[in-house]
Amino acid sequence: MPYKPTDKRNEKGSEVDTLALATEKKKDVNVAIDDGITSEDLIVIIAQERRKDAFAELFVRFAPKIKAFMYKSGADETTCEELVQETMLQVWRKADRYNPEKAAASTWIMTVCRNLRIDRIRKLKRYEIDVNDPTLVTQESPDTEAIVAGHQKDEEVRKAMESLSVDQRKVVMLSFYEGLAHREIAEKLDIPLGTVKSRMRLALQKMRSVLE
Amino acid sequence: MTKDIHHHPTEETLIAYANGNITGGYSLLLATHLAFCPQCRAEIQRLENIGGAVFAQDEGITVSEGALENVMSKLDALEMTSSTQANTSQAGASSGKYLSLNSPKSGEPSAEQIPELPLPLRDMLPTDFNNLQWRTLAPGIKHYPLPVDDHHKGTTRLLKIAPGTCLPEHDHHGSELTLVLKGAYSDEIGRFKAGDIADINEDIRHQPIADTHEDCICLIATDAPLKFTGLVPRMLQSFIGI
Numbered sequence: 214m215p216y217k218p219t220d221k222r223n224e225k226g227s228e229v230d231t232l233a234l235a236t237e238k239k240k241d242v243n244v245a246i247d248d249g250i251t252s253e254d255l256i257v258i259i260a261q262e263r264r265k266d267a268f269a270e271l272f273v274r275f276a277p278k279i280k281a282f283m284y285k286s287g288a289d290e291t292t293c294e295e296l297v298q299e300t301m302l303q304v305w306r307k308a309d310r311y312n313p314e315k316a317a318a319s320t321w322i323m324t325v326c327r328n329l330r331i332d333r334i335r336k337l338k339r340y341e342i343d344v345n346d347p348t349l350v351t352q353e354s355p356d357t358e359a360i361v362a363g364h365q366k367d368e369e370v371r372k373a374m375e376s377l378s379v380d381q382r383k384v385v386m387l388s389f390y391e392g393l394a395h396r397e398i399a400e401k402l403d404i405p406l407g408t409v410k411s412r413m414r415l416a417l418q419k420m421r422s423v424l425e
Numbered sequence: 426m427t428k429d430i431h432h433h434p435t436e437e438t439l440i441a442y443a444n445g446n447i448t449g450g451y452s453l454l455l456a457t458h459l460a461f462c463p464q465c466r467a468e469i470q471r472l473e474n475i476g477g478a479v480f481a482q483d484e485g486i487t488v489s490e491g492a493l494e495n496v497m498s499k500l501d502a503l504e505m506t507s508s509t510q511a512n513t514s515q516a517g518a519s520s521g522k523y524l525s526l527n528s529p530k531s532g533e534p535s536a537e538q539i540p541e542l543p544l545p546l547r548d549m550l551p552t553d554f555n556n557l558q559w560r561t562l563a564p565g566i567k568h569y570p571l572p573v574d575d576h577h578k579g580t581t582r583l584l585k586i587a588p589g590t591c592l593p594e595h596d597h598h599g600s601e602l603t604l605v606l607k608g609a610y611s612d613e614i615g616r617f618k619a620g621d622i623a624d625i626n627e628d629i630r631h632q633p634i635a636d637t638h639e640d641c642i643c644l645i646a647t648d649a650p651l652k653f654t655g656l657v658p659r660m661l662q663s664f665i666g667i
């Protein structure tokens with residue numbers, strides 16, 4: 214049986230989460246959509262109230278970034294434009310699966326982009342877990358179970374990127390932005406695989422120390 | 426059981442999974458390990474946060490003028506269809522099946538097995554391990570190929586190894602990932618129990634042996650055919666085709 218990303222059970226599982234969020238954030242109903250609202254709140258409003266003004270605001274903020282991401286993957290202009298729309302439509306449909314406690318809006322939207330890139334541009338299949346699967350093994354230890362909230366401020370992110378050397382930044386961009394494997398990065402930059410690994414390790418250490 | 430996981434994917438593998446470079450059988454195997462391993466799940470989340478940060482700080486490329494209007498009208502169309510489908514999707518919502526790895530007749534579950542398989546692996550098996558149509562590969566070795574979409578670049582299968590059975594010593598042509606689902610095996614690298622992943626790169630030559638009283642069941646994904654060394658293993662290779 215082929216893997217179905219939209220398993221019916223998932224949607225049921227995430228509905229529970231959304232209900233909890235909805236009761237918690239009831240007071241925010243009819244909040245004004247303007248520059249001051251966070252992207253995380255926009256997605257939560259989309260999930261709970263299906264507000265199109267919130268969606269339009271999120272589109273304005275993210276569509277250019279999504280297009281740049283797709284463009285870097287080698288897609289042509291028409292495909293990029295299509296994938297921008299497709300990504301945003303998935304954001305609308307899957308908004309109830311977004312958990313602002315676990316990830317920044319940008320991180321979650323990046324994963325939607327990443328999966329569409331695999332599916333539409335690379336024409337490959339990526340299998341992934343269902344975060345609402347009750348069989349997931351969990352652990353009480355706060356060290357591993359407390360997922361790092363990725364609420365980076367733009368400024369912090371810029372600082373983290375600036376803390377990297379030019380070489381380190383290049384490796385990070387090729388990996389996290391263009392989705393290349395270490396081996397492919399080594400070929401592209403014509404450097405040994407071991408150098409890619411060590412640059413990456415140092416870059417991640419620096420970024421984490423700034424972001425976390 | 427998490428504290429019993431001693432073997433995790435390498436950082437390189439985790440990065441490749443987080444950035445979307447790993448697909449097909451490898452991604453199935455990693456997803457299954459992630460279901461068992463909160464530690465690696467947290468690591469993937471951290472890596473995705475970095476990916477999200479890089480994504481967010483890009484200034485972007487201006488989208489075409491009609492894009493927003495266009496997407497809003499698609500949204501309206503989507504709303505129409507989803508409201509008519511809402512009722513039907515609720516009906517089947519609770520029919521998720523759970524496959525237990527425990528034999529219905531085996532009594533006490535072993536300490537070294539995982540109680541339930543996670544998605545998406547669960548949905549690829551028509552029944553539990555005991556009732557699967559295992560095919561014999563060699564004495565003591567059975568397999569069950571999985572219908573993984575990987576563009577024929579490799580193979581993904583379950584391997585069932587009887588206690589004490591030695592797999593032929595072999596080199597790796599490409600790479601191989603192994604995840605133990607039940608039982609345990611040992612090789613030159615160490616001992617691998619349920620939840621453990623063996624992330625083997627191209628340079629390694631190994632000879633695994635199932636070393637518990639029960640069958641060892643592994644999920645094994647390769648991105649190139651295994652290359653067995655020695656005469657008998659080679660004959661075996663032509664017989665089993667792995």
Ligand SMILES: [Zn+2]
Binds near residue numbers: 466
């Ligand atoms: Zn792990």
